[in-house]
Amino acid sequence: MKTDNHFKSFSLSIIWVWMFLFALLPFCLVIIASFMSHNENSLITLPATLTNYQHLNNSIYIRIFEKSFVIAGISTLLCLIIGYPFAYIIARMQSRWKSFLLLLVIIPFWTSSLIRSYALIAIIKAKGILNSILIALGIIDQPLAILFTNYAVLIGLIYNLLPFMILPIMTNVERLDQRLIDAARDLGANRFTTFRKIIIPLTMPGIIAGSILVFLPAMTIFYIPDILGGAKSIMLGNLIQNQFLISQNWPMGSAFSAVLTLILVTLILVHVWVTRGNKKREWL
Amino acid sequence: MKAMIRNSAYLSLIYLFFYIPIIVLIVYSFNNTTFSLVWHGFTWKWYVDLFSDSDLWIATWHSFFLGIASATGATFLGMLTAVSLYRYRFAGRNFLNGLIFILILSPEIVTGAALLILFTFFHLPLGFLSLLLAHICFCIPFVIVTTYSRLISFDKNIFEAAKDLGASDFIIMLRIILPLLSPALFASWLLSFTLSLDDVIISYFVSGPEFQILPLQIFSMVRSGIKPEINALCSVLFCVTVTLVVLAQLALRKKT
Numbered sequence: 134m135k136t137d138n139h140f141k142s143f144s145l146s147i148i149w150v151w152m153f154l155f156a157l158l159p160f161c162l163v164i165i166a167s168f169m170s171h172n173e174n175s176l177i178t179l180p181a182t183l184t185n186y187q188h189l190n191n192s193i194y195i196r197i198f199e200k201s202f203v204i205a206g207i208s209t210l211l212c213l214i215i216g217y218p219f220a221y222i223i224a225r226m227q228s229r230w231k232s233f234l235l236l237l238v239i240i241p242f243w244t245s246s247l248i249r250s251y252a253l254i255a256i257i258k259a260k261g262i263l264n265s266i267l268i269a270l271g272i273i274d275q276p277l278a279i280l281f282t283n284y285a286v287l288i289g290l291i292y293n294l295l296p297f298m299i300l301p302i303m304t305n306v307e308r309l310d311q312r313l314i315d316a317a318r319d320l321g322a323n324r325f326t327t328f329r330k331i332i333i334p335l336t337m338p339g340i341i342a343g344s345i346l347v348f349l350p351a352m353t354i355f356y357i358p359d360i361l362g363g364a365k366s367i368m369l370g371n372l373i374q375n376q377f378l379i380s381q382n383w384p385m386g387s388a389f390s391a392v393l394t395l396i397l398v399t400l401i402l403v404h405v406w407v408t409r410g411n412k413k414r415e416w417l
Numbered sequence: 418m419k420a421m422i423r424n425s426a427y428l429s430l431i432y433l434f435f436y437i438p439i440i441v442l443i444v445y446s447f448n449n450t451t452f453s454l455v456w457h458g459f460t461w462k463w464y465v466d467l468f469s470d471s472d473l474w475i476a477t478w479h480s481f482f483l484g485i486a487s488a489t490g491a492t493f494l495g496m497l498t499a500v501s502l503y504r505y506r507f508a509g510r511n512f513l514n515g516l517i518f519i520l521i522l523s524p525e526i527v528t529g530a531a532l533l534i535l536f537t538f539f540h541l542p543l544g545f546l547s548l549l550l551a552h553i554c555f556c557i558p559f560v561i562v563t564t565y566s567r568l569i570s571f572d573k574n575i576f577e578a579a580k581d582l583g584a585s586d587f588i589i590m591l592r593i594i595l596p597l598l599s600p601a602l603f604a605s606w607l608l609s610f611t612l613s614l615d616d617v618i619i620s621y622f623v624s625g626p627e628f629q630i631l632p633l634q635i636f637s638m639v640r641s642g643i644k645p646e647i648n649a650l651c652s653v654l655f656c657v658t659v660t661l662v663v664l665a666q667l668a669l670r671k672k673t
Contacts, residue, residue, distance in 0.1 A: 140586035141505055144497045148513070151494055155554050156516055159531035160523075166534055176537065219431050222424045234428070236666055241435050243608065243662045245615035247632060248651040251639050252438035255445060262441060292434070345522065353524040356617055360639055370526050370618075377530055377622065387534070390527045397522060 160394070167387035176383045185388035194372070201369040204283065205351035208290040209298075212347045213340065215291070216298035220339075223299075224306035235303075242296035250289050250360050257285055257361075281363035289361040290351045297350070298343035305339030341404050349397060369393060439655060446648035463649040470646065473634060480614055480631035483545065487552035488609035492602055494553065495560025500594060502561075503568040504576070504586075521558040528555060529622030536623060543625030551623045552616065556609035563608065563669070567601035568594075600668045607665035611658050 167185055169177045188194070223234055241249065256262050257279045264276040279285050309332065317327045333340075355370035369389065376386030449460035467473065498517070502510065520528075532554065536547045579589050595602075617632045624633060631654065638647045 138586075140590060141501070141507075144501045145505070145507055147494070148498050148501060149509075152513065152516055155532070155535070155550065156520055159528075159535040162534045162538060163527070163531045177534070215431065218427060222428060232670070236663065237432060237435070239666060240659055240662055243611055243615075244655060244658045245617075245632065247615070247617050247636060247639070248442075248655055249438065251635075251647070251651060252442040255441050256438050262437075292438070295431075295435075349522065349524050353526040354618070355526065356636060370524075373526050373530060374621070377533060383534065386530060390530050393524060394527055397519075397524065397527075401519070401522060 163387045163390050163394075166384050167391045169384045169387075171382055171384050176381060185384050188385060189388060189392065197367055197369065197372055200367075201352045204287060204290070204368065205348050208287055208294065208351050209344050209348045211287075211291055212295050212298040213344065216295055216343065217302055217340070220299045220302035221306050224303045224309075238296050238299055238303075241293075242300060246293040246354065247356055247360075249293060250357050253285075253289055253292055253361065254280065257288060280361065281366075283362065283366055285361040286358050286366050286368075289357040290354070293354070293357065294347040294350060297346040301342040301346065302336060302339040305336040309335055337407055338404075341407050345400050345404060348400070353393070442648055443652045443655070446645070446652045448645075450645075463645045464653075466646050467649045467653070472629070473631075473650065476629045476631045476634045479545075479628055483548055483552060483630060484610045484613040487549055487556060487613045488606045490549070490553040491556035491560050491609045492606045495557045495605060496564055496598070496602060498557070499561045499564040499568060500590065503565060517558055517561055520554075521562070525555065525616075525618040526622075529619040532619070533622045543623055544628045547623045547625070548620060548628065548630065551619050552613045555616070555619055556612055559608055559612065560605040563605045564598060564601045567598060567669075571597060604665040604668040607661045607668070611661045611665075614654070615658060 166177050168181050168183065170180060170182050170184070171177055223231065223238070226234070254261070258264075259276045259278060259280065261280075263279070264273075267273045268276065279288070313331055313335070314327055317331045322330065352368060353370035353373070355368070355374045358366040358368050358371055373386050373389045373393070376382045376389060446463055447459050447461070448457055449462065450457035498513075501507070502513065529551070532547070532551045533543075536543065536550075541547055575593060576589055579593055584592070615632055617636055620630060620633055621636070624630060635647065635650060635654070638644060638650075
């Protein structure tokens with residue numbers, strides 16, 4: 134038995150060393166850096182201070198935080214509204230095309246969202262396809278100015294993050310027990326009641342997982358506002374990227390990151406609280 | 418019947434939303450004009466420009482090399498972690514589980530910033546090595562999830578039998594787990610390679626001027642403005658990643 138454990142200790146030591154160095158330590162360093170100062174000579178230096186967090190109380194930052202929340206929230210909600218029926222239909226489908234249709238959702242999940250955001254420009258720009266079609270159909274007579282506005286950012290976020298909403302919900306709907314739905318219908322529940330009281334609660338873990346997977350990136354994918362948005366479309370991601378790579382104020386950037394992580398932890402706790410009792414937590 | 422038509426209409430609408438921009442991008446990469454909506458005839462011009470751009474070739478080579486190295490590293494480390502989590506009970510197992518969970522969820526921008534601070538802290542110059550470590554970092558959780566979900570479908574008795582017959586853990590790993598796991602490992606490797614090839618956010622933080630990579634090159638081209646080459650480049654890269662993703666999915670589906 135003793136000789137067996139060489140392999141075990143070998144694997145475990147590699148894993149722990151790696152996880153300590155590249156998972157635990159970096160996040161601790163962010164927290165530490167957020168309490169430090171900076172000056173012209175060094176990016177991060179003593180004395181320890183709370184000023185970075187006090188600076189967060191600045192009205193410009195608060196407005197960016199609020200806007201990021203609102204835009205990320207709206208895109209999460211829209212992804213849910215658009216994605217839920219989609220996931221539901223595909224998950225309950227009994228067709229030989231099902232695996233192909235699933236693959237068509239997985240492809241956008243894995244391919245570069247930078248490229249896909251760029252592709253959107255041709256659709257929504259002033260002389261783009263969307264405007265041409267709408268004008269040809271006589272719905273509008275002036276091209277809509279979508280590109281370089283917050284609407285473009287919203288469309289870009291939904292376009293990129295919809296698969297992240299669809300896939301977790303789909304996993305949940307597939308596990309749904311048809312007998313429960315039949316039972317509810319037998320006992321006289323109409324379609325709406327069945328949906329509200331049976332289907333929604335049972336797929337709640339998927340809804341929460343999908344919402345987290347959409348909401349967090351929505352606030353932080355800095356290149357979408359960068360490419361599609363205008364000068365005013367700064368979101369949390371742009372702010373953090375700016376502090377680190379342009380203003381070179383790392384402690385301040387760390388403070389933003391720490392606040393963002395705090396939001397993340399809160400969301401995870403909500404998720405754990407909702408799925409408590411479910412032993413298996415599957416994500417993708 | 419009516420419901421079926423309604424459902425298919427809805428599905429088609431969403432699929433159109435997903436794919437029309439990409440199709441338009443690919444079609445216009447053959448348009449004989451600088452980016453305009455009107456069709457000016459078919460041309461290979463942008464692809465020719467693309468293939469004669471030496472900066473892009475260097476960045477492409479860098480990205481492929483980086484992708485291969487980080488996919489290999491991430492698959493190795495992710496596999497060790499998944500197998501250990503599956504087979505062993507050890508102190509801190511739940512903590513490790515939680516850590517992986519957080520790694521999956523943590524916003525890329527926080528990971529990027531955290532790694533930038535880490536590399537600066539250790540005086541590691543930004544370049545190939547910093548990119549490699551960072552890419553391995555963000556690929557590992559995906560490898561763990563993919564291989565772990567494969568591992569739990571195995572019959573645990575196989576390992577007991579091997580142990581009874583005198584195999585050490587290392588032999589079990591080499592002769593039993595690796596062969597059984599190979600489709601999942603292949604898929605993980607391809608997906609890690611794809612992730613590495615496409616990553617913008619984390620690379621943006623930890624790359625240096627000496628080691629240019631493709632996604633960042635695309636990002637700066639997209640930002641700096643209209644150059645029809647980008648359409649061609651994006652089309653090529655999109656097709657490459659789609660091929661890899663499809664291969665990975667086929668590997669995962671086989672024998673499940």
